[in-house]
Amino acid sequence: MTFPSPARAPRRDATENREALLAAARIVFNRDPGASLEAVATEAGLSRRSVYGHFANRDELLRELVTAGARRVATSLESVTHPDPLTRLALIASTLWREVESVRVMAVVAVRGPLASHTAGTLGAIRRDVRDAIVHGQANGSMRQDLASDRLARLVEDTALVVLEDATRHPLTAREGDRLTMLMALGVVGLGWREAGTFIASRPELAWPATHPDQTDEQDDN
Amino acid sequence: MTFPSPARAPRRDATENREALLAAARIVFNRDPGASLEAVATEAGLSRRSVYGHFANRDELLRELVTAGARRVATSLESVTHPDPLTRLALIASTLWREVESVRVMAVVAVRGPLASHTAGTLGAIRRDVRDAIVHGQANGSMRQDLASDRLARLVEDTALVVLEDATRHPLTAREGDRLTMLMALGVVGLGWREAGTFIASRPELAWPATHPDQTDEQDDN
DNA sequence: AATAACTTGCACGGTACTGTGCAAGTTATT
DNA sequence: AATAACTTGCACAGTACCGTGCAAGTTATT
Numbered sequence: 336m337t338f339p340s341p342a343r344a345p346r347r348d349a350t351e352n353r354e355a356l357l358a359a360a361r362i363v364f365n366r367d368p369g370a371s372l373e374a375v376a377t378e379a380g381l382s383r384r385s386v387y388g389h390f391a392n393r394d395e396l397l398r399e400l401v402t403a404g405a406r407r408v409a410t411s412l413e414s415v416t417h418p419d420p421l422t423r424l425a426l427i428a429s430t431l432w433r434e435v436e437s438v439r440v441m442a443v444v445a446v447r448g449p450l451a452s453h454t455a456g457t458l459g460a461i462r463r464d465v466r467d468a469i470v471h472g473q474a475n476g477s478m479r480q481d482l483a484s485d486r487l488a489r490l491v492e493d494t495a496l497v498v499l500e501d502a503t504r505h506p507l508t509a510r511e512g513d514r515l516t517m518l519m520a521l522g523v524v525g526l527g528w529r530e531a532g533t534f535i536a537s538r539p540e541l542a543w544p545a546t547h548p549d550q551t552d553e554q555d556d557n
Numbered sequence: 558m559t560f561p562s563p564a565r566a567p568r569r570d571a572t573e574n575r576e577a578l579l580a581a582a583r584i585v586f587n588r589d590p591g592a593s594l595e596a597v598a599t600e601a602g603l604s605r606r607s608v609y610g611h612f613a614n615r616d617e618l619l620r621e622l623v624t625a626g627a628r629r630v631a632t633s634l635e636s637v638t639h640p641d642p643l644t645r646l647a648l649i650a651s652t653l654w655r656e657v658e659s660v661r662v663m664a665v666v667a668v669r670g671p672l673a674s675h676t677a678g679t680l681g682a683i684r685r686d687v688r689d690a691i692v693h694g695q696a697n698g699s700m701r702q703d704l705a706s707d708r709l710a711r712l713v714e715d716t717a718l719v720v721l722e723d724a725t726r727h728p729l730t731a732r733e734g735d736r737l738t739m740l741m742a743l744g745v746v747g748l749g750w751r752e753a754g755t756f757i758a759s760r761p762e763l764a765w766p767a768t769h770p771d772q773t774d775e776q777d778d779n
Numbered sequence: 780a781a782t783a784a785c786t787t788g789c790a791c792g793g794t795a796c797t798g799t800g801c802a803a804g805t806t807a808t809t
Numbered sequence: 810a811a812t813a814a815c816t817t818g819c820a821c822a823g824t825a826c827c828g829t830g831c832a833a834g835t836t837a838t839t
Contacts, residue, residue: 343782343783343784343838343839344783344784344838344839345784345785346783346784346785346836346837346838347837347838348784348785348836348837349784349785349786349837352785352786369591371825371826371827372826372827372828373826381786381787382786382787382788383787383827384786384787384788384789384829385785385786385787387827387828387829388785388786391828392827392828393827393828479750480750481740481750481754482737482740485727486723486727489723489727490719490720490723490741493719493722493723494716494719497712497715497716497719498712500715501708501711501712501715505707505708505711515704518703518704519712519745522744522745522747523741523744523745524750525744525749525750525751526749526750527747527748527749527752528701528702528703528746528747528748529747530749532703565808565809565812565813565814566808566809566813566814567814567815568806568807568808568813568814568815569807569808570806570807570814570815571807571814571815571816574815574816593795593796593797594796594797594798595796603816603817604816604817604818605797605817606799606816606817606818606819607815607816607817609797609798609799610815610816613798614797614798615797615798
């Protein structure tokens with residue numbers, strides 16, 4: 336049951352636990368979308384019973400998790416608008432990379448179950464963006480012409496997911512991951528590897544933000 | 558229970574049903590690895606109960622399914638040996654395309670469960686082949702140098718799966734599918750789309766067998 | 780220190796699936 | 810036509826999960 340309408344005020348640690356549960360769910364459901372609430376609860380350091388203090392049922396937890404992620408991705412993606420389709424595609428890829436976790440959760444859950452409705456919305460928006468960029472890219476000759484735009488769009492999309500998944504399994508510098516997602520997206524739409532490399536180098540919008548001197552990079556594993 | 562040691566001879570329709578079950582399992586488990594035996598049985602036009610007449614339990618059915626597929630793929634892949642790594646990679650891709658169903662089942666099942674042992678074997682063999690081709694390709698300069706060979710190998714592998722999955726969802730001519738898998742593999746290792754196209758065209762080994770005049774093609778959807 | 784806000788454990792009923800036994804059927808084979 | 814080879818339906822025990830009620834605890838807040 337949810338708590339009776341609080342007469343005093345919700346406690347601070349309660350909301351903390353709520354977050355903990357969502358975080359745990361993100362981890363657990365990512366490796367097994369069918370995992371039990373018990374598993375989620377223990378991952379969060381709580382008991383199965385207390386899950387129901389925060390979420391009405393399993394579906395609500397999942398839904399909350401997904402919609403939160405969807406919102407993040409969607410808002411991140413709103414700002415991506417660039418006249419050149421190739422650049423736009425690369426930017427979309429780059430943006431997705433920065434939201435890996437959210438994207439992965441959505442992707443994992445979107446497959447099966449009645450969550451399609453939630454994912455379909457934002458996931459559909461992404462799809463439209465990608466497809467749009469591709470149609471334009473094919474029109475202006477910057478992208479491959481040997482595949483139908485729909486198929487190419489799906490391939491780009493799925494390939495991006497592959498990269499994101501691989502990246503989380505075999506960690507990558509944030510910067511390297513960013514670059515890799517762009518490289519692969521460009522590769523799928525037809526650029527050769529040198530071509531893709533020089534393209535990224537030539538576009539300042541695609542450069543890694545050299546903002547602060549404290550650049551947190553982790554590993555060097557390509 | 559399995560049937561008591563037959564005193565006469567196994568019936569013909571029994572083995573037919575066994576096949577039907579395996580076929581059904583291939584279909585059902587492919588869209589949901591956790592599907593119930595009831596689902597498999599009805600797909601095969603049989604009752605859940607009779608499944609246990611052919612397989613000791615769920616795991617045995619799955620195992621049988623996977624190992625059969627693994628054998629097919631493995632033997633198909635044995636014949637693939639070509640000095641040029643690029644061609645070899647394309648050939649591997651092409652071969653996998655011809656075994657799509659088996660490959661998909663293995664991939665779907667390999668993820669979870671205690672079937673990793675079975676899949677790991679043949680799946681590992683494929684991996685080694687791919688990695689080997691890539692290492693050589695990078696060495697002789699025909700493949701991209703901006704990614705570590707291990708990562709590239711994984712990306713090629715996963716991308717191939719993506720293509721196969723997409724192809725089964727949005728049907729393709731056998732010939733077109735063959736071409737697409739090769740194109741994508743070559744694309745991931747760094748070729749531009751025109752480059753990949755002409756490469757395939759230039760290599761007779763990669764040409765679609767123009768054997769019989771009755772060439773069964775189905776659709777024209779790119 | 781008092782109290783409401785939470786967590787926990789246990790017990791319970793409900794669902795969905797597996798694996799098995801058995802009796803009553805059908806159907807291929809001889 | 811006889812018989813063994815199968816299929817089926819039903820009933821049952823076993824497991825794993827969900828969602829809930831409640832009583833007894835802990836802990837943040839006032």
